[in-house]
Amino acid sequence: MKPLSETEIRSSIVNATHGEIERMPLPGLHEVLWEEREYLGWRDHRAPLRGYLVHWVQDQPVGVVLRASGASMRPGISAMCSLCHTPQPSDQVALFVAARAGQAGRDGNTVGMYICADLACSLIIRIVPPKLPMQPDPSEIVARRAEGLLNRVQSFTADVMKTV
Ligand SMILES: [Zn+2]
Numbered sequence: 001m002k003p004l005s006e007t008e009i010r011s012s013i014v015n016a017t018h019g020e021i022e023r024m025p026l027p028g029l030h031e032v033l034w035e036e037r038e039y040l041g042w043r044d045h046r047a048p049l050r051g052y053l054v055h056w057v058q059d060q061p062v063g064v065v066l067r068a069s070g071a072s073m074r075p076g077i078s079a080m081c082s083l084c085h086t087p088q089p090s091d092q093v094a095l096f097v098a099a100r101a102g103q104a105g106r107d108g109n110t111v112g113m114y115i116c117a118d119l120a121c122s123l124i125i126r127i128v129p130p131k132l133p134m135q136p137d138p139s140e141i142v143a144r145r146a147e148g149l150l151n152r153v154q155s156f157t158a159d160v161m162k163t164v
Pocket of ligand 1: 085120
């Protein structure tokens with residue numbers, strides 16, 4: 001993805017108040033490998049249930065504040081992130097809820113989705129088996145996963161911004 005500046009990130013959030021946006025902690029942007037990211041996602045170390053997800057919609061950065069449901073899934077079962085479609089142990093996938101943008105969100109309307117708990121789908125989709133004969137090239141596997149992830153992130157934030 002195209003790199004994001006702090007200003008772009010703070011002005012991208014569609015579903016939070018000015019105060020919440022001001023208090024939002026940012027990850028170390030200079031450490032981000034932008035070319036290996038479909039979206040920038042991070043958890044709030046001061047408010048552990050809170051998370052953030054920012055991506056580009058054409059030339060416009062769009063960000064959403066997420067809230068993880070405190071309830072955890074039954075341990076020992078397998079769960080799947082709805083954005084990257086990676087099956088994982090259930091404790092590594094969390095139900096996140098995003099308030100809808102605008103009045104709908106202020107009225108309590110939300111969109112929920114199971115997402116990798118660390119909001120690092122871009123890292124996990126790049127874990128591929130070594131190249132084997134008769135198997136697709138690892139870079140093709142990553143490209144295909146990245147495309148699916150991008151599409152699903154776009155529809156998720158489009159849903160958050162939809163006026164209901
Ligand atoms: Zn994921």
